[in-house]
Amino acid sequence: MTIPRQVCGALVAALLAAAAIVMTGGATAAQTPDDPRFTPGAEGAGDAYFPFAGNGGYDVRHYDLDLTYTPPAPAPAPLAGQLSGVAKIDLVATQDLDRFNLDLRGMDVQSITIDGKRAAEIAPPAPGAVVEGRAYWQVQDDAARVWELTIQPRPKLKAGERAELVVRYGGATTRPTDIEGVLYGWVTTRDGAMVVGEPEGSMTWYPVSDHPTDKATYSLDITVPEGKVAVANGLPAGDPVTRNGWTRWSWEAPDAQASYLTTASVGDYDLRMSETASGLPIIDAVDDALTPGNAAITEASLALQADMIAFLEGAFVPYPFNSYGSIVDDDSVGYALETQTRPVYSRVAREGTTVHELAHQWFGNAVSPARWQDIWLNEGWATYVEWLWSEHTGVATAQESFEEIMAIPADDEFWELTIADPGSFGLFLSPIYDRGAATLHALRLEVGDDAFFAGAQEWLTRFDDATATSEDFETVYEDVSGQDLGAFFDTWLRTPSRPAI
Ligand SMILES: [Zn+2]
Numbered sequence: 001m002t003i004p005r006q007v008c009g010a011l012v013a014a015l016l017a018a019a020a021i022v023m024t025g026g027a028t029a030a031q032t033p034d035d036p037r038f039t040p041g042a043e044g045a046g047d048a049y050f051p052f053a054g055n056g057g058y059d060v061r062h063y064d065l066d067l068t069y070t071p072p073a074p075a076p077a078p079l080a081g082q083l084s085g086v087a088k089i090d091l092v093a094t095q096d097l098d099r100f101n102l103d104l105r106g107m108d109v110q111s112i113t114i115d116g117k118r119a120a121e122i123a124p125p126a127p128g129a130v131v132e133g134r135a136y137w138q139v140q141d142d143a144a145r146v147w148e149l150t151i152q153p154r155p156k157l158k159a160g161e162r163a164e165l166v167v168r169y170g171g172a173t174t175r176p177t178d179i180e181g182v183l184y185g186w187v188t189t190r191d192g193a194m195v196v197g198e199p200e201g202s203m204t205w206y207p208v209s210d211h212p213t214d215k216a217t218y219s220l221d222i223t224v225p226e227g228k229v230a231v232a233n234g235l236p237a238g239d240p241v242t243r244n245g246w247t248r249w250s251w252e253a254p255d256a257q258a259s260y261l262t263t264a265s266v267g268d269y270d271l272r273m274s275e276t277a278s279g280l281p282i283i284d285a286v287d288d289a290l291t292p293g294n295a296a297i298t299e300a301s302l303a304l305q306a307d308m309i310a311f312l313e314g315a316f317v318p319y320p321f322n323s324y325g326s327i328v329d330d331d332s333v334g335y336a337l338e339t340q341t342r343p344v345y346s347r348v349a350r351e352g353t354t355v356h357e358l359a360h361q362w363f364g365n366a367v368s369p370a371r372w373q374d375i376w377l378n379e380g381w382a383t384y385v386e387w388l389w390s391e392h393t394g395v396a397t398a399q400e401s402f403e404e405i406m407a408i409p410a411d412d413e414f415w416e417l418t419i420a421d422p423g424s425f426g427l428f429l430s431p432i433y434d435r436g437a438a439t440l441h442a443l444r445l446e447v448g449d450d451a452f453f454a455g456a457q458e459w460l461t462r463f464d465d466a467t468a469t470s471e472d473f474e475t476v477y478e479d480v481s482g483q484d485l486g487a488f489f490d491t492w493l494r495t496p497s498r499p500a501i
Contacts, residue, residue, distance in 0.1 A: 374469050
């Protein structure tokens with residue numbers, strides 16, 4: 001994601017972090033007394049920062065999302081749209097499952113079938129209560145930020161067993177905000193929607209195990225009023241089909257994808273298809289309402305995408321997915337996100353942001369953070385690639401960019417954030433980006449150019465299509481360099497002061 005948010009006061013950060021800990025439990029899942037072997041899946045993926053994001057007890061293989069969306073009427077009508085969806089979810093139980101959860105926020109479930117058999121909707125049962133038969137229920141606790149859909153399959157699912165869940169749902173779309181009050185998820189705009197889910201905003205538009213550790217493939221069909229364009233991840237699955245004033249856009253994303261990287265943005269886009277010299281399809285969608293100045297900057301940046309891909313492939317490993325391209329929306333969200341194969345930009349795509357979001361396709365998307373506290377691995381790398389690109393284009397060397405960061409005074413609060421554990425309110429603070437990039441440059445100085453780039457390639461190969469932690473990253477660099485880097489990483493990642501260089 002860009003652009004980094006400003007460092008807020010340390011006291012405010014501490015208060016917010018304390019507030020985050022007070023979140024209380026939502027749906028409780030009771031053991032089934034007659035068969036203790038089958039237990040409820042966890043209501044979170046185990047992430048300390050977002051305890052209810054993702055779920056336990058199963059692994060999603062594929063989401064097939066069939067959405068119909070009506071954007072808001074012209075002003076002064078309220079900025080609210082209408083979404084209805086059918087989500088077919090292929091999953092495999094990873095434990096003997098009595099019941100399990102999905103995350104879904106602000107949408108009402110109308111029906112659920114499990115392997116074709118209908119479940120009954122019930123009110124959330126009391127903790128410890130036994131529920132008879134095939135059933136589901138929803139908890140929507142905005143104050144506690146707990147949005148859980150619980151499904152009780154019958155027969156129960158055995159570990160290793162596959163199930164197909166079909167969830168019909170819908171509701172009014174709004175402008176949801178993250179833990180910091182920043183817009184994310186299905187953000188309703190006057191001409192459509194800008195869909196950007198980091199860190200756990202995908203649950204605002206489909207039922208999902210909303211944590212990067214449960215990657216899956218996607219098929220997306222988005223039906224919108226004729227004239228609107230709906231752009232998602234991957235490649236088009238056939239031409240758009242228009243019937244009775246509605247157009248269905250179909251997309252296939254066959255590479256493993258973390259939920260926060262899913263998009264289905266809708267707007268008045270000019271859609272262009274091209275290819276890189278090596279044949280990688282590029283699909284750009286540019287809003288026809290950008291200001292002339294922003295449109296000119298955007299066109300110049302997007303024209304560089306093929307060169308940027310070649311540059312990154314030369315430095316690291318081949319581009320990891322089947323296509324690329326950018327969605328540039330005339331909206332008020334205010335940041336860009338590296339949605340997989342197809343980043344989304346607010347109002348303008350500048351050159352630095354364009355290479356940043358492209359870099360995330362390797363660093364963040366192919367290899368994703370296993371815990372949200374590891375986000376410096378996304379943002380540090382994407383920022384460092386901005387530095388490499390600046391050197392490549394003759395603007396400034398990476399060493400000069402590094403020295404600019406190291407010139408921040410030692411008593412500046414910039415140096416007080418421990419970037420390997422910044423807290424749930426610290427994910428997008430500027431040190432995550434800039435100290436993260438400085439850490440990588442310092443690592444390069446420590447191990448040398450050969451080991452530095454070999455380590456990056458090893459990282460991208462060992463954890464391709466998967467997730468990894470800061471500790472995994474340290475292991476890769478110790479393996480590749482043969483050096484003990486424990487003290488180095490403790491200084492750069494875990495010590496709240498300016499490292500000596
Ligand atoms: Zn980023």
